[in-house]
Amino acid sequence: xxFINENYLKLRGSYLFSEIAKRVNNFKNENPNAxxxxxxxxxxxxxxxxxxxxxxxxxxxxxxxxxxFRGYGPEQGYSFLIRKIIENDYxxxxxxxxxxxxxxxxxxxxxxxxxxEIFGLDNIIAVTDPVYPVxxxxxxxxGRTGEYSEHGYFEKITYxxxxxxxNFIPELPKEKVDIIYLCFPNNPTxxxxxxEELKKWVDYAKKNRAVILFDSAYEAFIREKDVPHSIYxxxxxxxxxxxxxxxxxxxxxxxxxxxxxxxxxxxxxxxxNGEAHQLNSLWNRRQTTKFNGVPYIIQQAAAAVYSPExxxxxxxxxxxxxxxxxxxxxxxxxxxxxxxxxxxxxYIWLKTPKGVSSWEFFDMMLKEINxxxxxxxxxxxNGEGYFRLTAFGSRENTIEAVERFKNLKL
Amino acid sequence: xxFINENYLKLRGSYLFSEIAKRVNNFKNENPNAxxxxxxxxxxxxxxxxxxxxxxxxxxxxxxxxxxFRGYGPEQGYSFLIRKIIENDYxxxxxxxxxxxxxxxxxxxxxxxxxxEIFGLDNIIAVTDPVYPVxxxxxxxxGRTGEYSEHGYFEKITYxxxxxxxNFIPELPKEKVDIIYLCFPNNPTxxxxxxEELKKWVDYAKKNRAVILFDSAYEAFIREKDVPHSIYxxxxxxxxxxxxxxxxxxxxxxxxxxxxxxxxxxxxxxxxNGEAHQLNSLWNRRQTTKFNGVPYIIQQAAAAVYSPExxxxxxxxxxxxxxxxxxxxxxxxxxxxxxxxxxxxxYIWLKTPKGVSSWEFFDMMLKEINxxxxxxxxxxxNGEGYFRLTAFGSRENTIEAVERFKNLKL
Numbered sequence: 001x002x003f004i005n006e007n008y009l010k011l012r013g014s015y016l017f018s019e020i021a022k023r024v025n026n027f028k029n030e031n032p033n034a035x036x037x038x039x040x041x042x043x044x045x046x047x048x049x050x051x052x053x054x055x056x057x058x059x060x061x062x063x064x065x066x067x068x069f070r071g072y073g074p075e076q077g078y079s080f081l082i083r084k085i086i087e088n089d090y091x092x093x094x095x096x097x098x099x100x101x102x103x104x105x106x107x108x109x110x111x112x113x114x115x116x117e118i119f120g121l122d123n124i125i126a127v128t129d130p131v132y133p134v135x136x137x138x139x140x141x142x143g144r145t146g147e148y149s150e151h152g153y154f155e156k157i158t159y160x161x162x163x164x165x166x167n168f169i170p171e172l173p174k175e176k177v178d179i180i181y182l183c184f185p186n187n188p189t190x191x192x193x194x195x196e197e198l199k200k201w202v203d204y205a206k207k208n209r210a211v212i213l214f215d216s217a218y219e220a221f222i223r224e225k226d227v228p229h230s231i232y233x234x235x236x237x238x239x240x241x242x243x244x245x246x247x248x249x250x251x252x253x254x255x256x257x258x259x260x261x262x263x264x265x266x267x268x269x270x271x272x273n274g275e276a277h278q279l280n281s282l283w284n285r286r287q288t289t290k291f292n293g294v295p296y297i298i299q300q301a302a303a304a305v306y307s308p309e310x311x312x313x314x315x316x317x318x319x320x321x322x323x324x325x326x327x328x329x330x331x332x333x334x335x336x337x338x339x340x341x342x343x344x345x346x347y348i349w350l351k352t353p354k355g356v357s358s359w360e361f362f363d364m365m366l367k368e369i370n371x372x373x374x375x376x377x378x379x380x381x382n383g384e385g386y387f388r389l390t391a392f393g394s395r396e397n398t399i400e401a402v403e404r405f406k407n408l409k410l
Numbered sequence: 411x412x413f414i415n416e417n418y419l420k421l422r423g424s425y426l427f428s429e430i431a432k433r434v435n436n437f438k439n440e441n442p443n444a445x446x447x448x449x450x451x452x453x454x455x456x457x458x459x460x461x462x463x464x465x466x467x468x469x470x471x472x473x474x475x476x477x478x479f480r481g482y483g484p485e486q487g488y489s490f491l492i493r494k495i496i497e498n499d500y501x502x503x504x505x506x507x508x509x510x511x512x513x514x515x516x517x518x519x520x521x522x523x524x525x526x527e528i529f530g531l532d533n534i535i536a537v538t539d540p541v542y543p544v545x546x547x548x549x550x551x552x553g554r555t556g557e558y559s560e561h562g563y564f565e566k567i568t569y570x571x572x573x574x575x576x577n578f579i580p581e582l583p584k585e586k587v588d589i590i591y592l593c594f595p596n597n598p599t600x601x602x603x604x605x606e607e608l609k610k611w612v613d614y615a616k617k618n619r620a621v622i623l624f625d626s627a628y629e630a631f632i633r634e635k636d637v638p639h640s641i642y643x644x645x646x647x648x649x650x651x652x653x654x655x656x657x658x659x660x661x662x663x664x665x666x667x668x669x670x671x672x673x674x675x676x677x678x679x680x681x682x683n684g685e686a687h688q689l690n691s692l693w694n695r696r697q698t699t700k701f702n703g704v705p706y707i708i709q710q711a712a713a714a715v716y717s718p719e720x721x722x723x724x725x726x727x728x729x730x731x732x733x734x735x736x737x738x739x740x741x742x743x744x745x746x747x748x749x750x751x752x753x754x755x756x757y758i759w760l761k762t763p764k765g766v767s768s769w770e771f772f773d774m775m776l777k778e779i780n781x782x783x784x785x786x787x788x789x790x791x792n793g794e795g796y797f798r799l800t801a802f803g804s805r806e807n808t809i810e811a812v813e814r815f816k817n818l819k820l
Contacts, residue, residue: 001588001618001619001620001679001680002529002533002588002589002619002620002621002679002680003529003530003532003533003588003679003680003681003682004528004529004530004679004680004681004687004689004692005527005528005529005530005531005692006530006681006682008528008692008695008696009681009687011695014698041482043481043482044481045476045479045481046476046479047473047474047475047476047479048473048474048479050474053470053471053473053474056466056470056473056707057467057470060463060466060467060470061463063457063458063463063466063665063666064457064458064460064463065457066455066456066457066804069455069456069457069458069662069665070665071453071454071455071662071664071665072451072453072664072665073665106516106701106702107701107702109700109701109702110700110701110702113699113700113701114700117415117551118414118415118418119412119413119414119415120413120414120415120416121415122413123412123413133699134699134700137699138699138700141527141695141696141699178411178412178413179412208411209411209412210411210412211412252479252481254481254482254702255473255479255480255481255482255483255703255705255706256473256705256706256707257702257703257704257705269411269412269413269414270411270412270413270414271413271414271416271419272413272416277414277419279414282414282415282418285418285421285551286418286551288424289523289543289544289547289548289551290519290520290523290524290544290548291516291517291519291520291523292516292517292519292520292664292667293665293667294667295665295666295667295705295708296665296666297466297666297707297708298705298707298708394476
């Protein structure tokens with residue numbers, strides 16, 4: 001008799017986005033003429049840049065001819081892309097990364113979801129609250145947590161509260177933890193850690209032989225100087241941290257699918273007997289066994305992001321979104337709301353007024369001004385009383401949404 | 411202190427292909443002028459067909475414009491592709507599959523590697539011997555097996571021997587098993603199961619509430635009539651079987667990456683309390699949590715495989731490879747070797763002469779005629795004394811390899 005993995009039964013349903021869809025659909029049925037603006041989902045809207053389009057056409061043509069056709073590539077990604085990643089994303093910051101320390105993949109969601117496989121089941125993991133749900137759910141599925149409690153937490157996970165009270169800077173845990181997920185610039189809050197703050201975590205990991213899983217999918221949106229783009233800007237981080245990067249938001253690849261993960265060879269974890277093992281070789285084994293690489297065409301698209309034209313073009317797109325972020329932030333402040341994020345990230349995290357709950361605010365926004373956002377409580381109990389808007393819409397919709405903020409009955 | 415997943419330490423190194431590479435390189439260093447022909451690796455060589463190329467150019471152009479740009483798609487795949495899969499691969503055989511029973515992915519390797527996650531750790535799995543290594547290794551990594559024994563087997567796995575003695579038809583296991591991996595047409599043997607034989611497995615699974623994981627990545631190469639293309643041709647299989655398909659060999663997508671998995675809603679597995687759960691919803695949860703879908707461009711490429719031109723064009727490519735298979739089979743038989751496979755599959759599985767071991771035969775082929783193949787023992791202990799050649803080379807190389815067979819000192 002085949003048995004299921006019962007850990008899956010501990011998971012919460014995907015209530016957040018299905019509940020959003022349900023409420024929006026109900027509203028549309030009752031108000032068929034309402035022009036709804038969606039600033040909820042974290043998906044991009046600007047087309048791929050010309051340098052990427054050109055590179056893909058070229059790569060497609062290569063696949064049409066016998067002498068330039070590509071079959072299986074290296075599971076870890078082609079050298080032509082890995083070298084560009086090193087030259088552009090790391091070398092200019094004085095960070096040395098070897099070619100065999102980078103693993104190209106189909107997405108940071110896949111990698112942040114799969115990375116836990118190389119760790120034992122009795123590690124204690126720590127996540128911020130609010131948090132990107134994949135970090136938690138992938139560990140629940142693997143059996144690294146206990147049950148879900150009515151307070152909104154899974155047993156055996158250490159949650160690190162982030163709210164206006166601590167300026168969204170998580171405190172070091174009081175109990176010992178083994179694996180720490182950090183995402184900065186943060187989804188959903190849009191807030192960052194300074195080098196000094198990030199150093200505390202690196203030092204904690206070194207002292208406790210913990211591993212940091214650092215998601216820097218939003219680093220391209222950083223505008224302020226002291227904000228680290230890579231955790232490897234912190235001395236010693238290459239002994240304790242794995243870093244996740246993505247082309248999704250940086251270059252509009254949400255529907256094109258390319259990302260990469262850096263696993264320095266110095267990063268180790270231990271057997272129960274205290275024997276150190278390189279996580280690089282474990283991840284290499286995971287990827288070569290269960291993954292077959294990213295399409296050649298897509299890797300050429302990603303490589304084109306690093307050409308001089310590509311860099312100039314994606315900068316324009318990022319500027320476009322960050323101008324949206326400014327417009328939203330200013331608009332919300334003008335109507336008297338307290339707003340976080342939006343300076344070094346495409347996410348705006350607002351405090352709901354007068355103790356209104358996240359979902360109440362969702363309904364207000366939908367009904368009063370026909371704007372859809374994401375209730376902060378969907379990202380964890382400490383997101384209650386907050387609301388996420390994204391800067392990924394069109395300029396026209398963004399400006400109109402801001403105009404409508406004035407009609408909110410706050 | 412972070413702990414590793416110690417199950418990874420049970421894995422065998424990727425000795426097979428690295429050992430092949432090592433021996434080939436040594437030979438090349440000593441014989442720099444030798445013209446080596448590689449018929450070892452299972453990678454295709456024919457370019458993508460024109461219908462696919464055209465569809466990709468069109469999709470690339472869509473990604474360049476704001477109004478046709480695609481961001482995140484459904485994790486399960488776009489309807490336009492799923493509908494074509496149903497209409498072409500299943501409906502004509504009288505098989506009813508729902509749109510929400512198909513999950514498009516980046517490869518059958520990913521899916522056959524990841525599928526075990528939705529099952530509990532104390533299922534007993536059964537695999538054929540020889541076998542595609544991913545089925546075994548992914549279960550070792552998860553902790554579903556014991557240690558590797560010097561006989562070439564992992565403890566707790568049930569191995570089903572397949573050799574010339576049983577015409578490569580596995581027998582039903584004597585002990586009870588819970589999850590059965592079957593791949594037919596088979597990699598590496600190139601042999602098939604008749605409907606009658608496959609029915610025995612479906613009946614076994616129904617009787618024992620087991621689940622069959624059926625890999626039919628090579629179905630497009632079937633030429634004989636009684637050979638089932640899909641396990642769902644067997645009555646009742648939609649209650650016990652998950653089927654894996656791939657565009658890799660069918661349409662030359664090894665470097666383009668697209669596949670799909672069918673999980674009928676009737677297929678269930680159980681909690682320890684005997685509660686039945688649909689595997690469809692567990693797999694859906696797995697994919698939506700840890701995967702973000704296949705690139706839009708690639709899904710359009712896959713959809714183009716099903717256009718009338720696409721079907722005609724891929725048939726020509728498949729015919730090309732199957733003509734290679736015939737040439738190799740005939741050539742080997744002409745020099746007196748016993749040959750299996752190559753009729754309904756692109757793999758030729760030959761019996762080494764006079765009790766020569768798989769690796770000894772590898773060295774003979776390399777040194778005497780400069781042809782590289784894959785030692786059968788690399789796929790499991792029952793592969794010892796066999797050798798795999800593939801039909802995926804160019805016609806020119808295939809013909810030349812066959813000419814060289816005559817010079818083998820058998």
